[in-house]
Amino acid sequence: MAARKDIDGSASVPALYGAELRYQREAAGRTLQETVEGSFYGVSLLSEIERGTRRMPLDLARHVDQLLSTDGFFERRCEDVRRAKRSGHAEYFERVLEAERHARTIEQWSPTLIPGLLQTEAYVRALFKAERPLEAREETDAKVHARLARAELFGADRTAPEYWVVLHEVLLRQTVVPPDRMAEQLDHIAALMRSDRIFTQVLPWNAGAHPLMLGNAMILDFSDAPPLVYVESQHHGSTLDDPALVKRYQRSYDLLRAAALPPEASLALIEQAAEDFRNGKYENRLERGSLA
Structure with a gap:
């Protein structure tokens, strides 16, 4: 099994978002597979979101908030991640x-x-x-x-x-x-x-x-x-x-x-x-x- 990589939440807004997602998921005792079940998305996408390399789709953020009981946190912070990633683009x-x-x-x-x-x-x-x-x-x-x-x-x-x-x-x-x-x-x-x-x-x-x-x-x-x-x-x-x-x-x-x-x-x-x-x-x- 590949070694688990730590996430440096100070590296960027997306990395901070991903680090919090991993923390909340693991605190709830959920695996990546268990977290995406019931959504339209795969394990690899969620893993990359946690590493700060991909954006969180809004519908997946709502799914995660409901599953992990995070009171809408990931849906609210989606916009922060989007702004950080789109520099120089419309x-x-x-x-x-x-x-x-x-x-x-x-x-x-x-x-x-x-x-x-x-x-x-x-x-x-x-x-x-x-x-x-x-x-x-x-x-x-x-x-x-x-x-x-x-x-x-x-x-x-x-x-x-x-x-x-x-x-x-x-x-x-x-x-x-x-x-x-x-x-x-x-x-x-x-x-x-x-x-x-x-x-x-x-x-x-x-x-x-x-x-x-x-x-x-x-x-x-x-x-x-x-x-x-x-x-x-x-x-x-x-x-x-x-x-x-x-x-x-x-x-x-x-x-x-x-x-x-x-x-x-x-x-x-x-x-x-x-x-x-x-x-x-x-x-x-x-x-x-x-x-x-």
């Missing part, structure tokens, strides 16, 4: 930020921009500055660094989730940053594909009618928790966990994937687009002078 994104680090699979459709997990620094910064051109540099820097940190998911020293993304072909031609930076962005995606870190398919611009035409979607599946769907607009995002609705999104994504080019053809298209940017095929609107 409040509505907090559940996904936690979930994607522990997902078994992530499936994403991005019709209007390259998704955050794949963005380079130049691309991220351009998006933030376009939305908030007068924002202080240090505030933008914090957001940029927070988003780039999400890509540590694909680090070679860890087991990453299976990540499958479908990109619209328009994204391969859209000059969000200067051409050399667009080439860098596409090279980054191609490198992840070639190193077998991600699966990418491109939906051709002339594919016609297809599923999920009305917006983006991220579908996350777990080994120890129910699946989630995340959808987002400019200033708002929603996490959906209704089983019937999640299944509908999963089916739509499967149909979309069937309409897209296979990974090998998609990789060739991405690499060709990167070369086109390097060779000046696309006009650099970002450096073009005024027409006045």
Whole structure:
């Protein structure tokens, strides 16, 4: 049996929360398995919450409070943990930020921009500055660094989730940053594909009618928790966990994937687009002078 690791509650708010959870559970004479019985969650999730590495779902917090007779403590303190974990990210994104680090699979459709997990620094910064051109540099820097940190998911020293993304072909031609930076962005995606870190398919611009035409979607599946769907607009995002609705999104994504080019053809298209940017095929609107 592996040695039981002590929890340093002074390390962070999530660690303090987890340490208190373990204390209350053990004081009540409950095992991890006994504590999750009657909930929709697994032992591994609860164990990681106790170690301060995962957030406590609200429904699980209520379950634990009732089981351990802790008078609503864990439900009340959930918000403290969420605030501590979402630094640099929008409040509505907090559940996904936690979930994607522990997902078994992530499936994403991005019709209007390259998704955050794949963005380079130049691309991220351009998006933030376009939305908030007068924002202080240090505030933008914090957001940029927070988003780039999400890509540590694909680090070679860890087991990453299976990540499958479908990109619209328009994204391969859209000059969000200067051409050399667009080439860098596409090279980054191609490198992840070639190193077998991600699966990418491109939906051709002339594919016609297809599923999920009305917006983006991220579908996350777990080994120890129910699946989630995340959808987002400019200033708002929603996490959906209704089983019937999640299944509908999963089916739509499967149909979309069937309409897209296979990974090998998609990789060739991405690499060709990167070369086109390097060779000046696309006009650099970002450096073009005024027409006045």
